[in-house]
Amino acid sequence: MPKVSHMDWDKLRIFHAVADVGSLTHAGDQLHLSQSAVSRQIRALEEALDSTLFHRHARGLILTEQGELLFEATKDMMKRLDTATARIHDSEEEIFGEIRVTTTNAFGTLWLAPRLPQLYEKYPDLKIDLMLEERVLDLPMREADVAIRMKEPSQADLIRKRLMDVHMRLYASREYLEQHGTPQDFKDLKSHRLICQSPNAHQISAGARLIRDLMTHNVQVGLTVNNYYGVLQAVRHGLGVGVLPDYLMQDYPEVVRILPDVQSSDVPVYLAYPEELRHSKRIEAFNDFVKDEIIAHRKRERAQAAE
Incomplete structure (x- = not known):
């Protein structure tokens, strides 16, 4: 040719x-x-x-x-x-243009997207292309610019920062607990409907282990959903007790934690981006925004725990 x-x-x-x-x-x-x-x-x-x-x-x-x-x-x-x-344009100290951000469906929908107005307020000329999927996109091959994942990225040539740890815990709506009582131990939990991620869905392995542990106590699963948003919606509307990541709960005061001794092991949250974007001003602006929101999140968490 x-x-x-x-x-x-x-x-x-x-x-x-x-x-x-x-x-x-x-x-x-x-x-x-x-x-x-x-x-x-x-x-x-x-x-x-x-x-x-x-x-x-x-x-x-x-x-x-x-x-x-x-x-x-x-x-x-x-x-x-x-x-x-x-x-x-970055080298000219201007912060605008597109940032392609990939993260999980749950974190992107339930934690990141609701906080983006603060980023746009500060940098109105940025455009975020939010790619929510469980598949890990290839950052060195530029499938995305920034990734936020529930596991340390294994790809080479990446700058990675550990943002926080999350835990899978048990939650129910206040209204549901008023009607059905608050479980005090595993024995009480047997009379409640458990809502969790589908066993065959891509999910946090620590959450899957927690669900397996609950089932050894004969807790009955009443609804499985292939994403946490569906689990959250069922819990908010009083269907039963849900297994959910703790980063959700500050934004949903109608949902409360039950059995405070029950939780998964630590799940680390990492932010990563390619080495070649180390000096990018717009990537730096996005990273600072996420870091500031995590700090604010932790402060609210401590304040709630002290109440």
Whole structure:
């Protein structure tokens, strides 16, 4: 296959826009070019590569196999350009641009997202792309910029900071306890419905061990959910006693801890980012925000414990 010369950057940029939106017209609008100009550049690129990059359909354009290969390459190029542009601006002491943050569904939904207004208030030009999934994204390969995980990252070339420890504990709503009584020991717990993560769901291993321990005392599981948000919602609405991470509870005063001697082992929470982003001002701003929120979280925790 003939190589595309270094003079064809514009054609690649136009190809990327068309592949991204699947339409010559929409790509032209984005690039401030006419549809015919975009079409000419795509045809010229196809001729240079001696390959068809798009199937033309009435509903729009669909990438061919060769087009998919080229699109993967241009996506990587655009990602690197975005990173370079952001780092150039970082070096000018400006804090703006995108930060791709990955964390678990529970921590991202229930702890991080509710606190983001404080970050945006301070840095309104930042854009956070929050990627919530249990899969550990590859930071050195730039699948994300920053990760917050419930386990120390094992990937090389990462800067990692231990933020705090969390524990899995037992919780119920005040209303539920008023109606059904507060369990004082494992024996009492047998008459309550236990709500927890599904055994086959990706979850904190310390939480899974705690659930196994409870089941050795013949505690009956009445509902399993594949994420903590579902467990929390069931607990808040009075379905039973839930196994939940302790970082949730400051934000839900209607839910209280029961059996204070029962909890999982320590679960460390780590923040990590690639070595190459060490001097990034926007990454530094995000890290400082998380650190400040953790400090405030701990202060409230101590104040609640003292009451």
